[in-house]
Amino acid sequence: MVDPVTATIMIIAGGVLVGVCVHFIPASATGAMAAATGIATGPSMLSAGAGLAGIYAAAYSIDSGLAPVIVSGAVGSALMLLITILCGNIMLAFGIGAPPVSGQTAAGKSTFGGTKDIITGFEQEGYTSPGTDGHGMPFQTAVSGGFGALMGGAGGALVFYAVYSMTLPGIATENAVTLAGIVAAGVFLINSVLPAYVLVGKTEGMFDMKIRSMHRTFISCLVTSSIVACVIYAVCELAVSGVIE
Amino acid sequence: MKEIQIHTLFGAALLSGIAGILLIGHGISIGIVLLWIPFLSAANSIRGMAKYGLGTGNASIGYWGAAVGATSAFVTSLPFSCRSTPLLYVAAVVAISLVVGLATGVLADKVIRMKIPRIELNSAVIAASTALITAGFLLILGSNYGLYPFIYIIITLAVLHPYNASTGAGENQKRTLMLALVEACMTTLVIGIVAMLASGPAMPVSDDVAIVVVSAFGLVIAVVAWYRLVKSDIYEIRWTGYSPAEH
Numbered sequence: 001m002v003d004p005v006t007a008t009i010m011i012i013a014g015g016v017l018v019g020v021c022v023h024f025i026p027a028s029a030t031g032a033m034a035a036a037t038g039i040a041t042g043p044s045m046l047s048a049g050a051g052l053a054g055i056y057a058a059a060y061s062i063d064s065g066l067a068p069v070i071v072s073g074a075v076g077s078a079l080m081l082l083i084t085i086l087c088g089n090i091m092l093a094f095g096i097g098a099p100p101v102s103g104q105t106a107a108g109k110s111t112f113g114g115t116k117d118i119i120t121g122f123e124q125e126g127y128t129s130p131g132t133d134g135h136g137m138p139f140q141t142a143v144s145g146g147f148g149a150l151m152g153g154a155g156g157a158l159v160f161y162a163v164y165s166m167t168l169p170g171i172a173t174e175n176a177v178t179l180a181g182i183v184a185a186g187v188f189l190i191n192s193v194l195p196a197y198v199l200v201g202k203t204e205g206m207f208d209m210k211i212r213s214m215h216r217t218f219i220s221c222l223v224t225s226s227i228v229a230c231v232i233y234a235v236c237e238l239a240v241s242g243v244i245e
Numbered sequence: 246m247k248e249i250q251i252h253t254l255f256g257a258a259l260l261s262g263i264a265g266i267l268l269i270g271h272g273i274s275i276g277i278v279l280l281w282i283p284f285l286s287a288a289n290s291i292r293g294m295a296k297y298g299l300g301t302g303n304a305s306i307g308y309w310g311a312a313v314g315a316t317s318a319f320v321t322s323l324p325f326s327c328r329s330t331p332l333l334y335v336a337a338v339v340a341i342s343l344v345v346g347l348a349t350g351v352l353a354d355k356v357i358r359m360k361i362p363r364i365e366l367n368s369a370v371i372a373a374s375t376a377l378i379t380a381g382f383l384l385i386l387g388s389n390y391g392l393y394p395f396i397y398i399i400i401t402l403a404v405l406h407p408y409n410a411s412t413g414a415g416e417n418q419k420r421t422l423m424l425a426l427v428e429a430c431m432t433t434l435v436i437g438i439v440a441m442l443a444s445g446p447a448m449p450v451s452d453d454v455a456i457v458v459v460s461a462f463g464l465v466i467a468v469v470a471w472y473r474l475v476k477s478d479i480y481e482i483r484w485t486g487y488s489p490a491e492h
Contacts, residue, residue, distance in 0.1 A: 045308075178391060235324055
C-alpha cells in the first residue's frame with residue numbers, strides 16, 4: 001500500500017507514461033489494406049487495448065506489492081502487442097505476400113536517416129510496393145512497439161495500483177479491485193486519445209519523425225492527468241474520511 | 246435546414262438529465278426517458294468534433310468522452326451516496342466531468358493545436374452528457390461494481406455509433422440525432438432488462454418492467470421515424486436504382 005499523496009503522483013506519472021507510449025506503438029488505419037507500416041487500427045485504440053491487457057495482467061498480482069504489479073502489467077501489455085505484431089506479420093507475409101517494410105525508412109525519412117533497418121541493418125528501399133507507405137511490421141518497428149507497450153502497461157498498472165491503494169480503506173477488496181480497474185481503464189482511454197491528435201491516425205513508432213512532437217503530448221497528458229489525479233485524490237479522501245455520509 | 250445549436254441541446258440535456266436523475270432518485274424509474282436527451286447531446290457533439298477530419302476516429306472520441314464521463318460518475322459515487330443525496334451527487338458529477346472535458350479540449354486546441362472549431366465546448370458537452378447518463382444508470386442498477394464496465398461500454402457504443410453510421414455524403418443532423426434516439430431507447434431497454442435480472446437493491450422489479458415497456462415503446466416510434474427519414478433522404482436513388490454519382 002502507498003499513502004494517498006504518493007498515489008496521486010503515481011496516477012499523474014502513469015497517465016503521462018500512457019500518453020507517451022502511444023508514440024512508440026506502430027499503428028495505422030490504412031495498414032488494414034497493407035498500404036502503410038503498422039498494425040491495422042488507430043494508434044489510440046491499439047494502445048488502449050494493450051493497456052487493458054496490462055491492467056488485467058496487473059490485477060492478478062495485486063496482492064504481491066507495487067513492483068510485481070508494475071512488471072506484470074508491463075509484460076502483459078507487451079505480450080499482447082508483440083503477439084498482435086507477429087500474427088499481423090504472418091498474415092501479411094503469407095496471406096498477401098507483402099514483406100514487412102518500413103515506409104518512412106525506405107523513403108529516407110526515418111529519425112536516424114538512411115534507408116536501412118536501424119537494428120538488423122536490412123535494406124528497406126525497394127521492398128515497398130508502389131503507391132503504398134510500407135507494409136507489415138519490420139524488426140525496428142516491432143521493437144519500438146514492444147518498448148511502447150512496456151511503458152503503457154507499466155503506466156496502466158501504476159494508475160491501477162494507486163487507485164486501489166486509495167479506495168481500499170473505504171470499500172471491500174474485490175470492489176476496490178473492480179473500481180480501480182475501471183478507473184485505470186478510464187485514465188488510460190483519456191490519455192491515449194490525446195496523442196492521436198498529434199499523430200493524425202498513423203505512426204511507425206520511435207523511428208517515425210512524429211516522435212519529435214512528443215513534447216506536446218507530454219504537456220497535455222501531464223495537465224490532464226494532474227486534474228484527474230487531484231479529483232480522484234479529493235474524492236477518495238472524502239470517502240475514506242466519511243465526511244459526507 | 247437550420248441545425249440545432251450545441252448550447253441549446255446541451256442546456257436541454259442538462260435540465261432533463263438532472264430532472265431524470267432526481268425522479269429516479271425518488272423511486273420514479275420512468276424518469277429514465279429524460280436521459281434520452283443527454284444521449285442526443287453527446288452524439289451531436291461527437292458529430293461536431295468528428296466532422297472536421299479529426300486526427301482520431303469517431304470510435305476513439307466516443308471512448309474518450311465516455312471515459313471522462315463514466316470515470317467522474319464512478320469515482321464520485323464513492324463519497325456522495327447517489328441514493329441519499331442525489332442532487333449533491335449530480336452536481337459533483339457534472340462539475341468534475343465539465344472541468345476535465347473542458348481542460349482536455351483546451352489542451353487539444355492550444356497545446357496540440359488541432360484546428361477544430363469549438364473543440365473545447367464539444368469535449369465538455371460529451372463528457373458532461375455521458376456523466377449524466379452514467380449517474381442515472383448507476384442509480385437504477387445500484388452500486389454493483391461488477392456492472393461498471395458494462396455501463397461504460399454500453400453508453401460508449403450508443404454515443405459514438407450514430408455519427409459513425411450516418412457519416413458520408415448527405416449526412417445531416419436530423420437523421421444522425423434520430424439514430425441517436427433509436428440507440429438511446431435501445432440502451433435503456435437493455436439497462437431495464439439487466440436491472441430486472443440483477444433486481445437492484447432499492448428498486449422493485451415492477452419498476453424495471455416499466456423501464457423495459459417504455460423503452461420498447463420509444464424504440465418502435467424512433468425506429469419508424471428514423472426509417473422514414475432514411476427513405477426521404479434517399480428517394481433519388483431509391484426509384485432510379487442508380488447511385489447519385491452515376492446520374
